[in-house]
Amino acid sequence: MMDQPQAKKITDPKVALAKAEHFCAYQERSQQEVRDKLYEWGLWPDAIEQIISRLIEENFLNEARFANAYTQGKFNQKAWGKIKIKQGLKLKRVPDVLIKKALLGINLDDYLEALSKLLQKKAATLTEKNELKRRYKLQQYAMGRGYEAELIAEVLKNSGL
Incomplete structure (x- = not known):
């Protein structure tokens, strides 16, 4: 070779x-x-x-601008949750202050709607009959996408998935 x-x-x-x-x-x-x-x-x-x-x-490089662009891009394009976005920014060595500011830029209503859509889309693909196992799989999926456990539980409860 x-x-x-x-x-x-x-x-x-x-x-x-x-x-x-x-x-x-x-x-x-x-x-x-x-x-x-x-x-x-x-x-x-x-x-x-x-x-x-x-x-x-010369403003070619701006960490705050990068953090905002990364956050909005990962949320809008890939429907990532705040936990996964935060991890990604930490891997890029962005300061915690800028990470917090960038995450505050995500609208809470949009965030909940994205989580709800994500769960509904995943629920449509599940063949699990057992209700507890089905909920567990949905919760694990959403957590893997970086969403917070409390929010996932709330959305699952309110949507009846």
Whole structure:
């Protein structure tokens, strides 16, 4: 088997900055994602920190904006719950303060509606006859998607699923 060819290393910080600007302009990024990409390109730690500082100064990189975009995207596109979104942001090393602010951006009514739709969609696919097992499977599914146990129980009780 042949090994994958190594990505060409970038040694010039100006070239790296231009590429990093493009990387950030394409999609919101966390500082950690950019840092990882710069290391992948083979830059030195001091050059990486200078590039990240420039990206922040020029507003290519903004952790608060990233946290909000990530939260809204995962909630709207994938119907993730707050727990799973929070874990994802923690993996991207976003500060807790920004995570809390971003999660507050989710409308509670929309959140409950998304959970209800998620449970109804899953309930339609279940063949389980035993009511307790059926509820348990629905609860586990929603918890796996990052929803809070109390909310799941409430929605299950109120929807009669």
